[in-house]
Amino acid sequence: MKISSKRLSFRFFTHEDFPLFYSVFSNETVMRYAWIDKISSEESAYTFFEGFINTGEEVNKDGSYAFAVFSKEGDGFIGFADIQIHSRNNSGGCGEIGYFLLPEYWGKGFATEIANALIEFGFTRLGLHKLSARCNSNNLKSEGIMKKAGMTLEGELRKVRFKNGSWDGEKNYGILLEEWKVANH
Numbered sequence: 240m241k242i243s244s245k246r247l248s249f250r251f252f253t254h255e256d257f258p259l260f261y262s263v264f265s266n267e268t269v270m271r272y273a274w275i276d277k278i279s280s281e282e283s284a285y286t287f288f289e290g291f292i293n294t295g296e297e298v299n300k301d302g303s304y305a306f307a308v309f310s311k312e313g314d315g316f317i318g319f320a321d322i323q324i325h326s327r328n329n330s331g332g333c334g335e336i337g338y339f340l341l342p343e344y345w346g347k348g349f350a351t352e353i354a355n356a357l358i359e360f361g362f363t364r365l366g367l368h369k370l371s372a373r374c375n376s377n378n379l380k381s382e383g384i385m386k387k388a389g390m391t392l393e394g395e396l397r398k399v400r401f402k403n404g405s406w407d408g409e410k411n412y413g414i415l416l417e418e419w420k421v422a423n424h
C-alpha cells in the first residue's frame with residue numbers, strides 16, 4: 240500500500256529494506272527519547288524489523304501499518320512512520336501514530352507532514368474514530384508535532400520511561416474524527 244503527501248511518499252517495508260530500517264533505529268540521536276533504546280546489533284534488529292512488514296490490507300505482526308517514507312525530491316529515504324491499531328471494530332477503532340526521521344531531515348516540517356498524512360490515512364482509509372500519539376515529556380519537538388497536527392493533550396503519566404539515566408514522564412495527545420473533520424473541511 241502507498242500513500243502520499245505534498246512532499247513525501249510512503250510505502251510498506253519489504254525484506255530488502257532492512258538497511259533503511261536499521262539506519263533509523265540504530266541512530267543514537269534519533270533514539271534519544273524513544274520508548275526503546277537504540278538497536279546495536281543487526282542480528283537482534285532483524286526479528287524486530289520483520290514485525291513491521293505489511294504484505295496486504297491487514298496489520299503486520301506488530302499490530303500496525305508501518306511505512307518507509309521518502310522525499311519526492313531526489314527519492315531519498317527520510318525515515319519510519321507507523322500507525323498502531325487498538326480496539327478496532329465495525330464502529331471505529333483507535334490508532335497511535337509514530338515517526339522517526341533521520342537527523343539530516345529534521346527542521347523541514349517533514350514530521351508534521353507525516354503526522355497529518357497518517358491521521359488522514361487512519362480516519363479516511365482505516366475507518367478509525369480516534370488517533371493518538373505520545374512522547375517522552377522532554378521530547379519537545381515531538382510534542383510540537385502533536386499540537387501542530389491538531390491533537391489535544393489528554394494527560395501526562397509521571398515517571399514511566401527510563402531514559403538517559405532518569406525516569407521521565409510521558410505526554411499523551413489525541414484527536415477524534417469529528418474534531419479532524421471540523422479542522423479539515
Ligand SMILES: CC(C)(COP(=O)(O)OP(=O)(O)OC[C@H]1O[C@@H](n2cnc3c(N)ncnc32)[C@H](O)[C@@H]1OP(=O)(O)O)[C@@H](O)C(=O)NCCC(=O)NCCS
Pocket residue numbers: 268269270271272273337338339340341344345346347348349350351352373374375378380381383384
Ligand atoms: C521529533 C522529530 C520527528 C521532529 O521532526 P521535524 O520534521 O524536525 O519536525 P517538524 O515537522 O515539527 O518540523 C520542524 C521545523 O521545521 C520547520 N520547517 C522548515 N521548513 C518547513 C516547511 N517547508 N514546511 C513546514 N515546516 C518547515 C517548521 O517550522 C518546524 O519548526 P517549529 O518546530 O518551530 O514549528 C524528529 O526530530 C525525530 O525524528 N526525532 C527522533 C525520533 C523521535 O523522537 N520521534 C518521536 C517519538 S514520540
